[in-house]
Amino acid sequence: MYTLGYDLGSSSIKVALVEIASGKSLAVISEPKKEMNMLSVKKGWAEQDPDDWWTHLCNATKQILKETKVPPDEIKGVGISYQMHGLVLVDKHGIPLRKSIIWCDGRAVDIGRKAFDDLGHDTCAEKLLNSPANFTASKLKWVKENEPDLYKNSFKAMLPGDYIAYKLSGKINTTISGLSEGIFWDFKEEHIASWLLDYYEVNEVLIPEIVATFSDQGHITAKGALETGLAEGTPILYRAGDQPNNALSLNVFNPGEVAATGGTSGVVYAITDNLSVKESSRVNNFAHVNYSPEKMRIGKLLCVNGAGIMYRWLLNNLKITSYQEMNELAAKVPIGSEGVIILPFGNGPERMLNNKDLGAQIGNINLNIHSKPHLCRAALEGIAFSFVYGMEILRADGIKAKVIRAGNDNLFRAPIFSNTIASLINQEIEIYNTTGAIGAARACQLHNGNYAAFGKQIMDNDYIMSYTPSSDKEEYKMAYELWKNELELKLKNN
Numbered sequence: 001m002y003t004l005g006y007d008l009g010s011s012s013i014k015v016a017l018v019e020i021a022s023g024k025s026l027a028v029i030s031e032p033k034k035e036m037n038m039l040s041v042k043k044g045w046a047e048q049d050p051d052d053w054w055t056h057l058c059n060a061t062k063q064i065l066k067e068t069k070v071p072p073d074e075i076k077g078v079g080i081s082y083q084m085h086g087l088v089l090v091d092k093h094g095i096p097l098r099k100s101i102i103w104c105d106g107r108a109v110d111i112g113r114k115a116f117d118d119l120g121h122d123t124c125a126e127k128l129l130n131s132p133a134n135f136t137a138s139k140l141k142w143v144k145e146n147e148p149d150l151y152k153n154s155f156k157a158m159l160p161g162d163y164i165a166y167k168l169s170g171k172i173n174t175t176i177s178g179l180s181e182g183i184f185w186d187f188k189e190e191h192i193a194s195w196l197l198d199y200y201e202v203n204e205v206l207i208p209e210i211v212a213t214f215s216d217q218g219h220i221t222a223k224g225a226l227e228t229g230l231a232e233g234t235p236i237l238y239r240a241g242d243q244p245n246n247a248l249s250l251n252v253f254n255p256g257e258v259a260a261t262g263g264t265s266g267v268v269y270a271i272t273d274n275l276s277v278k279e280s281s282r283v284n285n286f287a288h289v290n291y292s293p294e295k296m297r298i299g300k301l302l303c304v305n306g307a308g309i310m311y312r313w314l315l316n317n318l319k320i321t322s323y324q325e326m327n328e329l330a331a332k333v334p335i336g337s338e339g340v341i342i343l344p345f346g347n348g349p350e351r352m353l354n355n356k357d358l359g360a361q362i363g364n365i366n367l368n369i370h371s372k373p374h375l376c377r378a379a380l381e382g383i384a385f386s387f388v389y390g391m392e393i394l395r396a397d398g399i400k401a402k403v404i405r406a407g408n409d410n411l412f413r414a415p416i417f418s419n420t421i422a423s424l425i426n427q428e429i430e431i432y433n434t435t436g437a438i439g440a441a442r443a444c445q446l447h448n449g450n451y452a453a454f455g456k457q458i459m460d461n462d463y464i465m466s467y468t469p470s471s472d473k474e475e476y477k478m479a480y481e482l483w484k485n486e487l488e489l490k491l492k493n494n
């Protein structure tokens with residue numbers, strides 16, 4: 001018997017088929033083969049057609065069923081992971097009224113900022129654990145202000161994963177974790193944040209019915225079965241945004257456990273059982289997948305926009321053939337890159353730097369001694385130092401890391417990068433080879449609460465290795481302090 005997991009990203013849809021008994025992945029399929037289209041009508045806008053998501057999901061599902069030859073009736077559950085913070089508006093027939101305003105769209109920044117000031121920073125921090133910022137609720141307000149006729153015809157406002165679940169099951173519902181990522185949830189009252197919706201003059205009836213993250217959320221309809229190839233009646237048993245799901249995929253559920261990713265941007269996602277929001281201007285706080293009023297589990301999300309994109313930029317512009325070659329070049333240079341410092345913040349404003357846009361900066365180059373390998377090492381160290389800087393922010397917000405688990409992506413494959421972080425925070429980093437789609441498939445078993453078996457499957461199937469703190473800690477500390485001083489000088493003058 002098997003479960004199926006979807007991971008709806010902004011570049012592709014991934015689907016994974018997993019054996020229930022062992023947790024082993026049979027296959028992972030990605031569609032389309034090229035990146036999905038993203039429409040940007042104006043600078044800072046980003047939209048996608050929800051029905052394109054559905055088309056690619058159906059194609060990927062049919063393909064994985066064909067390749068694995070697994071009978072559809074042997075698939076006993078479906079899990080869904082999805083790009084966070086997007087907005088899908090549908091009419092009473094469930095038809096999208098416009099393209100989805102997705103996570104990286106910045107049109108509602110000023111709306112969220114004004115709401116934060118008008119409603120009060122303390123009130124938002126205490127109740128929402130965040131500023132309304134550029135999240136889904138603020139995007140909904142933008143539609144009301146700028147597309148009033150479309151808003152009047154709206155029946156429900158959904159997150160991207162809610163829409164996929166609806167297309168599969170015909171049911172429109174959402175989760176507390178999802179509502180918290182959209183900044184619709186009041187953690188103090190344990191209810192939809194009606195006062196925020198009132199301020200935005202948004203009708204609460206637009207918010208879908210709430211179901212538990214791990215629960216029977218609906219069943220594949222005859223139409224859903226026809227279009228995907230799945231069996232009619234297959235239950236949807238799990239749904240979560242991509243960052244909470246990434247943490248789940250790494251078996252991160254409890255206070256002190258931290259999930260890290262190092263893709264185009266970097267993410268540190270730490271679990272806590274308190275509502276501290278001292279760093280709410282730099283850290284986002286969401287209800288984790290196993291959150292409940294009785295068992296507080298908050299995911300603190302810190303993002304480093306300028307992470308893997310910095311490394312990729314060097315790869316392309318130094319005419320290096322592969323990341324492996326970059327890592328080998330970097331290994332020729334000692335800790336600290338003989339003084340070269342790279343601040344990798346060239347991918348737009350950094351929330352953890354209070355939304356300052358420093359741009360990527362390369363400094364302290366001595367033309368007599370520094371060369372390509374120095375730039376490679378300085379980039380790896382600079383990105384690693386950014387993660388450590390972020391961990392310091394989380395520590396100030398009450399996080400005490402006990403376990404750090406990371407996916408086996410480009411950055412964490414580099415020993416210099418992982419060893420630098422492990423040595424500076426004095427914490428072992430466990431590396432796992434998994435994906436969000438595999439995690440979503442495995443999560444179907446958690447509606448029965450069997451976390452021990454879930455964790456064992458991850459260890460048995462995905463664990464690769466651990467990076468332990470180096471004996472050269474003082475050298476790492478010296479290099480980090482030089483980098484940090486350079487960063488704080490730039491921040492002071494920006």
